[in-house]
Amino acid sequence: MTVASSGRRGLRDPCAHSQVLVVGAGPVGLTAAHLLGSAGVRVLLVERNADVGDDAEAVTPDDEYLRILQRAGVNEAIHLERVLLAALAQLPTVETSFDTRLFSLQQRTDRVRAWLGPTAGGQAAAALDVPYVLGCDGDRSSVRELLGIPMQGRSCPDVWLVVDTLDDPHDQAYGMRHRNPRHPAVVVPGGGGRCRYEFRLRPGECAPGASPPFTLVRELLRPYREISVPQVERVVASTSHALLADRLREGRCFLLGNAAHMMPPFAGQGLSSGLQDAVNLCWKVAEVLTGRAGDPLLDTYDTERRPSLQAVVERSVRLGDVAMTTSTARARLRDLCVRTALRTSWGNRCFGEMRCRPDAPVRIGAVVPSLRGRTDPLVGTALPLPMVLHGTARRITRLDKVLGPGWSLLGAGVSEDDWATVEEAGPPADRRVDLAFDDPAPRDTSGRIGIADADGGAHAAFSRLTERFILVRPDRLVAAVFDAEDAEGVTLHLERFALQPLPNPLDTPATSTAAPVLAAVSSPPSGELS
Known part of the structure; x- marks a missing residue:
């Protein structure tokens, strides 16, 4: 395992007395580690890859997305993973371990035992006991698989090509839909000359996960701009999914981000939804670890997030059906509706400012929605930011x-x-x-x-x-x-x-056999190796 702590690598025994294991160093995992570490929680963040990514995560981040990043001490939304990792180096309570794979999980009454080892093998796995595990490890989540949590929904067989470009001339304040019936497209201008293009491909043009040839990229972009290889920041071909995990909590383990939900990109809420998962959960974990709250608070993570996630997934599907239609008549009607909507305050919020989140206030959870038969519309929503x-x-x-x-x-x-x-x-x-x-x-x-x-x-x-x-x-x-x-x-x-004054799970283990340090073992329990 390659370990980093406060920017240093190679630290011995990095996991001793960790309170939360965060699996996955994407934007959601990095944000969760920062929120927990800022609250004084001792965190170990593990990532199976050798480093974080350099991809531009968001071309036009919405206001809630930026608000969350500012709470994590970050004001730069481009190359988010790199910026968040640098911010973690300032937190002495957070340690990171790259090239590290989660092999197995075993839940107990007062803790979770996780087996960790180097991604490439060649070294014995090690057991770590922690009160809580956060699975932020993406759409192929090892945490979700080890917990046996299925996802419900559907996958779309169509392949989309996403191209992030530099030095782009588009400077519109909203995403533009184009009605080419052969290659329906969405163009989303960003700041600093960045722009994102999304094309619906025809069968056989490029397989999901394959490296698209530059000739295909250049041909698709030709109606919009001329492009050279250095001006392509990122290009990926993938299918889209509309899936939501059956449950976001299993005992002392939680799912966040793409490990918990996947959605088409058309509402622009995939990453923002994952960051909202982290914001909703991490303060609750911190409250329980400090003894200020009890376990029922952690149950509200699922009850509060699920309605919003379901609504966002459904809206993303509907927008995709409209945005990527191959019908010329439907495309013309769509474009007319968008142009008309942009003349209204609602249209500007949705298309100009990328605020496409459906209204889904929290009504069940750690809120008081009704008093004497009155429900104020502000309850269960984000506080205004004047x-x-x-x-x-x-x-x-x-x-x-x-x-x-x-x-x-x-x-x-x-x-x-x-x-x-x-x-x-x-x-x-x-x-x-x-x-x-x-x-x-x-x-x-x-x-x-x-x-x-x-x-x-x-x-x-x-x-x-x-x-x-x-x-x-x-x-x-x-x-x-x-x-x-x-x-x-x-x-x-x-x-x-x-307000329940419960003890810290680490300070008062349920049994005398609890092991709060990283212990070397020859292998995870039989049948639990993933």
């Missing part, structure tokens, strides 16, 4: 930065008496923030941060919630919107998830 004035210096910053990494409670124009009532009820809140609508110079008070609207965004997002409280989870999902008199009910509802 600019605010912060503190007496009136610094302008994004609300995310004010809230911090944990649970936060935002009071929108509430009174001191209401704050006293809510604080006595004790809903989970690591940080309390007082949003003033009528005070341009907010002041911090005892135990609370004062903020005010900076540019109208906060007023637009929260003015209808005056004299109410907004409880925000660490993943920036709104858990509850409530009046002071409902604070006790909110606390009672969330206690089963967020």
